[in-house]
Amino acid sequence: MNFGYRRVAAAIFAALALCGCASRQAVPVSSADQATEAPPATSAEISSEIETATAPSETATAPTEETTFVTTDPLDYAFEPLSAKMYSTDTLNVREYPSTEAKIVGQLNPGDEADVVGRTPDGAWYVINFDGSRACVFAEYLSAEQPEEETEQLVIPENYYFADEDDYFFVVNKQIYLPEDYSIETAFVQGSYELEIVAAERCRAMIAAAEKDGIDLKVLSAYRTVEYQRNLFERNVKSRMEDYGMTYDEAVYDVSINIAPPGGSEHNAGLAVDIIDRNHWDTYEEFEDTEEFEWLIGHCTDFGFILRYPKGKEDVTGYIYEPWHYRYVGVKYAKDIMDSGLCLEEYFEQHAQ
Ligand SMILES: [Zn+2]
Numbered sequence: 001m002n003f004g005y006r007r008v009a010a011a012i013f014a015a016l017a018l019c020g021c022a023s024r025q026a027v028p029v030s031s032a033d034q035a036t037e038a039p040p041a042t043s044a045e046i047s048s049e050i051e052t053a054t055a056p057s058e059t060a061t062a063p064t065e066e067t068t069f070v071t072t073d074p075l076d077y078a079f080e081p082l083s084a085k086m087y088s089t090d091t092l093n094v095r096e097y098p099s100t101e102a103k104i105v106g107q108l109n110p111g112d113e114a115d116v117v118g119r120t121p122d123g124a125w126y127v128i129n130f131d132g133s134r135a136c137v138f139a140e141y142l143s144a145e146q147p148e149e150e151t152e153q154l155v156i157p158e159n160y161y162f163a164d165e166d167d168y169f170f171v172v173n174k175q176i177y178l179p180e181d182y183s184i185e186t187a188f189v190q191g192s193y194e195l196e197i198v199a200a201e202r203c204r205a206m207i208a209a210a211e212k213d214g215i216d217l218k219v220l221s222a223y224r225t226v227e228y229q230r231n232l233f234e235r236n237v238k239s240r241m242e243d244y245g246m247t248y249d250e251a252v253y254d255v256s257i258n259i260a261p262p263g264g265s266e267h268n269a270g271l272a273v274d275i276i277d278r279n280h281w282d283t284y285e286e287f288e289d290t291e292e293f294e295w296l297i298g299h300c301t302d303f304g305f306i307l308r309y310p311k312g313k314e315d316v317t318g319y320i321y322e323p324w325h326y327r328y329v330g331v332k333y334a335k336d337i338m339d340s341g342l343c344l345e346e347y348f349e350q351h352a353q
Helices: 003-020 032-036 041-052 056-063 199-211 227-243 246-259 285-289 291-303 331-342 344-351
Strands: 080-086 092-095 104-108 114-118 125-130 134-139 185-188 194-198 217-220 273-277 305-307 325-328
Touching: 134 194, 185 199, 185 217, 185 325, 194 199, 194 246, 194 285, 199 217, 199 291, 199 305, 217 246, 217 291, 291 305, 291 331, 305 331, 331 344
Parallel strands: none
Antiparallel strands: 080 114, 092 104, 092 134, 114 125, 125 134, 185 194, 217 273, 273 325, 305 325
């Protein structure tokens, strides 16, 4: 099995070398072990690899035994078995066996997880499970500590309103308004939309992670000032009175089903974001049938967000089911809240100290 893997790898490498692709690009010169130990690739090295390849037509269609350029079994080396998840701290070459002479079979990027299955007796190399095969990386550049998510240059102001993550765990709704002294810094999330700085950074990371998975998330609404909320609310009350002949109280009641009163919206808190897919320009209940929604439900808690107004909790939240509305509560609570099947009001009642 290992033999087969090497043969295929050799054939692919040979094909790359011959078709003129810069196969060496797959081997960055700045890679950690190369920079410290191995000399950069020379033209002699490249041409010797080309020589080992057969004609392009043959390698492309039917790799033969002769395409193998490993004569002794390099996988026959000693290592102490171990089982650990570790993380690359640098751009790191993955080699076929524990030597800088060994063929590079891949690369780990900073933060990539490595499935460590052993360590060489001298401690210099970790043996990892790499795409189903055994491979080696320089031990110095693997760390047991999971790296922080890319935090960009998030600078929290001194004496900021939110002292730590727990502070994001609170309820804002139509009954519980933001405190008088509520004060936040905001940052852009997408386009002109902003959120509170920590929520913004997490939301940007979430959108970027979705993009990596081929999911295009579109922000439709985010931070709204209390003033904006007041205008929005009053505009809607006015139009219901004028267009539908409602009394003021009727109109206020009707508007409040969909729009929070000023100061009573998570959007005023800068902690809520409405997200839809690229093909729509408004919120809509069928958003739950999209792959964007499926992705969000599967990943939002990784970034500290929850689906805030779930189906079946309308009486508690005071809101219709909103598959598009996500609230930042911090990673510590997000997953537990979603797993509990409770809405934030219910969960908070059970867990707040
Ligand atoms: Zn919303």
